[in-house]
Amino acid sequence: MKKEKISALQLFYVLGGFECGSAIVLGLGSGAKQDAWIVIILAMFCGLILMGVYTQLSVFYPEDSLIQMLPKIIGKYLSYPVIIIYICYFTYIAARNCRDFSELLASSILDEMPIAIVIGSFMILMVYCLRGGIETFGRMGEIVFPIYIFSVIIIWVLLITVERFTINNLTPILGNGFKPVVKEVFPSVLTFPFGESIIITMLLPYVNKKQHIKKVALSVILFSGLLLVINSIMMLSVLGPEIYTESFFPLLESAQMVSIADFLERFDALVILMMVAGVFFKVGCWTFGAAVGISQLFKLKQTHSVLLGICTIISALSLLIGDNFVEFLESGIKYIPIYVHVPLQIIVPILLLCIAFIRKKISYS
Template identity: 65%
Template sequence: MKQAKISGLQLFYVILGFMLGTTMILGLGAKAKQDAWLVILISMLCGLILMGIFTQLSAYYPEDTLVEMIPKIIGKYLSFPLIIMYILYFIYSAARACRDFGELIVSTILVGTPTVVVIGGFMVLMIYCLRGGVETFGRMGEVVFPTYIFSLVAVWILLMGIEQFELKNLTPVLGNGIKPIVKEVFPGGLNFPFGETVIILMFFPFLNKMQNVRKVGMSIIFVGGILLAVNLIMILSVLGAEIFTKDFFPLLSAARMVSIADFLERFDALIILMMVTGVFFKVGGWTFGAAVAISQVFKLKQTRSLFLALGIIITPLSLIIGSNFVEHLEIGFEYFIPYFLLPLQTIIPILLLCIAFIRKKFNL
């Protein structure tokens, strides 16, 4: 498997698309109201530190994925349950991304269509791509990601041209103090989406030039943070803080307000295109990570059949993780982020780096 390689630019496209994924559509930092964009910028700074941890782990074990380096750091027996936790985390996260996608599509352009049909059809295409290997996924990133950015920039330009666009909606800056911002950054903003880039540890060994690891990783966090912050500034300038905090898909609501000469309307199709593109990277990243992890733990020679099995698991799982979309979001923000993402994406990598440093320092 490790003979297949991707370039630094391909990895940049794939993981940046993965990080942005569904994040652009959802209202991050809503409890900070007009200061939501500050939540993203502060989270980005913390995310750069996290990426520094991930890249240093990769520097210590350049030929290993996350599930291969864990046994070398903490031993064979302690590592097995931890690796299983990471595999389950990858699968569950893929299911959550599919549910976000399914709910948006069913509530907008395919009203009345069973969610299972939307998610199932998407997973068929996703599996077909992933069975081509990491090189195919990387090349798809080169083709698909520019479409994502083009759609995003087009939406921003359209938003700036509407009557309701007012930068004064961002004021007063820090009007509610620093406390709401800190509460949104820790653990929410840090772990979603920046902490999710821990998946990059499953891709680093496939990079054709390992000396680019740190450059690619840091660029992903920085560019992604700036894009997310600008996106929130655009949304807040159109909707205002009150509407922003109550809307499930604020970017979609903002796009629906665009009207050119009362003739060109319904630009929310661009948001749907972005969602499809973003979920492609999101679900693809999680599914690829889970398949590679399973194949390495159980010493399997190939992952092609694993992708099919994971698709069969992820599709129904995405439907049962919440009885409705509100419950799905509540489980994610109230339970999944603080009790699962925080340990797996932040605490455990820090501990692994500390142990790895001691091992390297004293040749243990």
């Protein structure tokens, strides 16, 4: 399989969009109410540790993806079930992101259109982009990510103009104690979005200058974390902690309150644009990881046919995850973080790093 390359800057754009992705539209840390922004800060620092684990694995095996390094760390036969689990994981999370995207559109501007059509159209676009390879995806990141950030800044400026905007909504700080904050940090906000950066293990072999990997990876966590903290503060200042906690898409609800001179309204369309851009990065990375993983597992020379099959599975799975949006959210909040994210984002990578470290020590002695 031809090894394409992306620059460290393109990696930053792609991962930055991936980390913020759909998270910027959702109410992260809502269980902590007015302290949601503190939750994100603490989760961000924990996310830096996880990113250090992921990048150190890449330092030990610089030319290998997660799928390729697993047999070298835990052995050929033991690695097979773990590889299959990770491929299924990448596919499943891509499907969840697609469902998030379709539900947002269905609740705002495309309320008459079946979500199957929305998801199918989006995945056709995804296949078209990813068939060009990681280089094409990286160049798309260079174009889309600046637009994404520009849209976020515009929305923040507009939110300040909302009449009910007040920073007093953030008080009292830690008014409910520290326990709700810790409860929200782990496993919820740590695993989404920061723990999802495990996908970097599928991208790092394609970076042309390996010496910049750690710097770029840690910068992504800090940058996206800061962006999400400011975004949470802005939403809380407009909506207040009670509405922020109850709303499915608080940023969309905040943008709907913007009205300049009773003339300029409906800025929620800008939020939809952001969501499209964010999900592009999210689904793109997860789909790429799953397709490359399958290709490497079966030693295929190309991923084009695999991409078509994976995208078809993702489209169908996104519709089957839950009968309705409430059921879909319930599984994502109650079960997925603790039973899926924690083992695959935290426990397994840390164990792999420990084993890899011991192997390297033994080989050098």
